[in-house]
Amino acid sequence: LAYLSRELGTIIREKDGFSDINDFKRKDFNKDELLTIFKDLEFNSFIKKMGLESSGDEQEIQEAICCETISNLESFEKIVNQLSREKLLSILPVFKKTGRVGNMLEIIGIGTEEKYYFASTETIDEISLAKAVKVILESEDITLISYNIKELYTWCLYHNTEIHCQLFDLMIAEYLIDALASSYTIPGLSRKYLGIEVEMPKEKKRKGRQIELEQVEENPVELLGKAISTFRAIYEKQKDIIDKSKQNYLFYDVELPLSLVLGSMEYYGFRVDKQYLEEYGARLDYRIKSLEQTIYMLACEEFNINSPKQLGVILFEKMGLKAVKKTKTGYSTDADSLNEIIDSHEIIPCILEYRQLTKLKSTYAEGLVKEINPETGRIHSSFNQTVTATGRISSTEPNLQNIPVRTELGREIRQAFIPKDGYVFVDADYSQIELRVLAHITGDEVLQNAFRDGIDIHTLTASQVFNVSMNNVTPDMRRSAKAVNFGIIYGIGDFSLAKDIGVSRKEAARYIENYLSTYPRIRDYMENTVKFGKEKGYVETMFHRVRHIPELKSPNYQVREFGKRVAMNTPIQGSAADIIKIAMVKVWHELKKNNLKSRLILQVHDELIIETAIDEVEQVKEIVKTNMESAAELSAPLVADVSVGSTWFEAK
DNA sequence: GCGATCAGCC
DNA sequence: TATTGTGCTGATCGCA
Numbered sequence A: 001l002a003y004l005s006r007e008l009g010t011i012i013r014e015k016d017g018f019s020d021i022n023d024f025k026r027k028d029f030n031k032d033e034l035l036t037i038f039k040d041l042e043f044n045s046f047i048k049k050m051g052l053e054s055s056g057d058e059q060e061i062q063e064a065i066c067c068e069t070i071s072n073l074e075s076f077e078k079i080v081n082q083l084s085r086e087k088l089l090s091i092l093p094v095f096k097k098t099g100r101v102g103n104m105l106e107i108i109g110i111g112t113e114e115k116y117y118f119a120s121t122e123t124i125d126e127i128s129l130a131k132a133v134k135v136i137l138e139s140e141d142i143t144l145i146s147y148n149i150k151e152l153y154t155w156c157l158y159h160n161t162e163i164h165c166q167l168f169d170l171m172i173a174e175y176l177i178d179a180l181a182s183s184y185t186i187p188g189l190s191r192k193y194l195g196i197e198v199e200m201p202k203e204k205k206r207k208g209r210q211i212e213l214e215q216v217e218e219n220p221v222e223l224l225g226k227a228i229s230t231f232r233a234i235y236e237k238q239k240d241i242i243d244k245s246k247q248n249y250l251f252y253d254v255e256l257p258l259s260l261v262l263g264s265m266e267y268y269g270f271r272v273d274k275q276y277l278e279e280y281g282a283r284l285d286y287r288i289k290s291l292e293q294t295i296y297m298l299a300c301e302e303f304n305i306n307s308p309k310q311l312g313v314i315l316f317e318k319m320g321l322k323a324v325k326k327t328k329t330g331y332s333t334d335a336d337s338l339n340e341i342i343d344s345h346e347i348i349p350c351i352l353e354y355r356q357l358t359k360l361k362s363t364y365a366e367g368l369v370k371e372i373n374p375e376t377g378r379i380h381s382s383f384n385q386t387v388t389a390t391g392r393i394s395s396t397e398p399n400l401q402n403i404p405v406r407t408e409l410g411r412e413i414r415q416a417f418i419p420k421d422g423y424v425f426v427d428a429d430y431s432q433i434e435l436r437v438l439a440h441i442t443g444d445e446v447l448q449n450a451f452r453d454g455i456d457i458h459t460l461t462a463s464q465v466f467n468v469s470m471n472n473v474t475p476d477m478r479r480s481a482k483a484v485n486f487g488i489i490y491g492i493g494d495f496s497l498a499k500d501i502g503v504s505r506k507e508a509a510r511y512i513e514n515y516l517s518t519y520p521r522i523r524d525y526m527e528n529t530v531k532f533g534k535e536k537g538y539v540e541t542m543f544h545r546v547r548h549i550p551e552l553k554s555p556n557y558q559v560r561e562f563g564k565r566v567a568m569n570t571p572i573q574g575s576a577a578d579i580i581k582i583a584m585v586k587v588w589h590e591l592k593k594n595n596l597k598s599r600l601i602l603q604v605h606d607e608l609i610i611e612t613a614i615d616e617v618e619q620v621k622e623i624v625k626t627n628m629e630s631a632a633e634l635s636a637p638l639v640a641d642v643s644v645g646s647t648w649f650e651a652k
Numbered sequence B: 001g002c003g004a005t006c007a008g009c010c
Numbered sequence C: 001t002a003t004t005g006t007g008c009t010g011a012t013c014g015c016a
Helices: A002-009 A031-041 A044-049 A056-064 A073-083 A126-137 A149-158 A170-177 A186-194 A220-228 A231-244 A248-268 A274-299 A308-318 A335-340 A347-370 A408-416 A433-442 A445-452 A457-465 A475-490 A494-501 A505-518 A520-536 A557-593 A614-629
Strands: A067-070 A088-096 A104-111 A116-120 A143-146 A166-169 A382-384 A394-396 A423-430 A538-540 A546-548 A599-603 A607-613 A640-645
Touching: A067 A073, A067 A220, A073 A104, A073 A116, A073 A126, A088 A149, A088 A220, A088 A231, A104 A126, A104 A220, A116 A220, A126 A149, A143 A149, A143 A231, A149 A248, A166 A170, A166 A231, A166 A248, A170 A186, A170 A231, A170 A248, A186 A220, A186 A231, A231 A248, A248 A382, A248 A557, A248 A599, A274 A347, A274 A408, A335 A347, A347 A408, A423 A557, A423 A614, A433 A445, A433 A475, A433 A520, A433 A557, A445 A457, A457 A475, A457 A505, A475 A494, A475 A505, A475 A557, A494 A505, A505 A520, A520 A538, A520 A557, A538 A557, A546 A557, A557 A599, A557 A607, A557 A614, A607 A614, A614 A640
Parallel strands: A067 A116, A088 A143, A143 A166
Antiparallel strands: A088 A104, A104 A116, A382 A394, A423 A607, A423 A640, A538 A546, A599 A607
């Protein structure tokens, strides 16, 4: 072996045929082939850099596009009226991001396949423009092909306009076709479906310095015209795929209307008590300062506690504590690791508390205040519909889906979330939705019956796993069983379960085995869904949301195992996501239909929050509960628990 | 600007 | 044999 290694490691220094150094120069390359490779790999900046843009057929298409810019209101109104008699229209608005809640419109393009019309707010004022397009947006006979209808809808709400068109949104369609695509841009879609290169006008950079390069600004209408002219053809192709994947219900009845629901949630926002947050932050600060001093004293040195690197050096080198785990760059200092050595030095609990408090202060106390809109006094988070691999929605700027709740101190932040005057919160959350979905799709009757009979599911699992009767289950056993239940959903192994509930690995393995033999259908499901995923390359939810899992074919063991867990978890988490989306659409319609003042303002995966007018509380409670529980018919019935409170803290 | 680490939620 | 629970977003550090 040593000889073999030596041979492998020896550099061959003599080789014939390379006498001329010029042979090593880069020669001409096959442009077409390189372009295909780069396109395939999405090396778009290389394509640009090397001037590989194809030109042939593109030119023809561009010349076929018929675009007109309209610069006075009367002509625009006339054209819009004409267009409102059409059946199928494409629409492409461009917004400028400002502090205003409905973004500011810059340009809007509308048209049929034959011709597209553009209007700019530079020549026609925004309000008149909004009034003009109302005839189109509020017509139920038109199918509107859009890109990012949510953004258009928040703008509509600002201008007191509704959208009643039949919708087809290219971004959302693509999300259902491939939930894992990294971005859903118009140029990306047009490249994928039509092989056409289009470009979107660059957003003007607001960087203060240097205006030279950015000012080049080609005629935006020219670019936009080309972009909107691809909508119709992309629509045809996506429509087909969605239909063939049995996603019509999910797309037309869930995701598209949901887009408007999310738009309105963003538009209305969540009222926040700024003063409360500031006082809360000050309170934290007082304690943080004191902890800081204690830590410096115990370490006999000042250092940056926020730096895991510096902290690691202090704890594990200077103070000689035992490191239990390593990361790829050094010592592990996360809460799990520190908790294992919590008794070895009094500095450890201080650090843990310091971490908790600084998190609360910077992310929540300070972070949330920054997001309060000065005009509305409310926080207008963005709800993204095309981010997650499982179908959940995500929330950013700020993330309202991770507001603390577990620790008492953190939970107090929820007292800053208040309703507008004369309103309260109705808060409804699904009870055990993922386990009910699990019971439903596995067909396990023991589990289903337990849910039907309203039995406490963790206690039941405990009695099965530990082989004791239901009334002999201790709180400790129940806690472990709860971990087992969640672990099953995530596709857990004995190692992690053991660590989670603090038993030996063997013990944990026995729990899992007990569980799977008590619920044989669950074992079957886990095996079958992985098999399905391997054969088809994807798994799907109850409503045919699809997730491709290329990891299942990976040569790498770890990656493949990850693929298996994903295959087991996605149909469960994803179906639960489908269900609450259905519920949101139903609740939203019902509030509208009854002309209520109450508004859905937040979703947190299994929970809905409605800012409710005091005189509508009883009605809203009823609407939320029945619509959530009837969102899907499961053989383990859905249950939603509803409560009312005058802050988010109280409503839970 | 970006990866790594940590921490918050379901 | 080696490894080990899904899905997210944000703050901070430290390097390039």
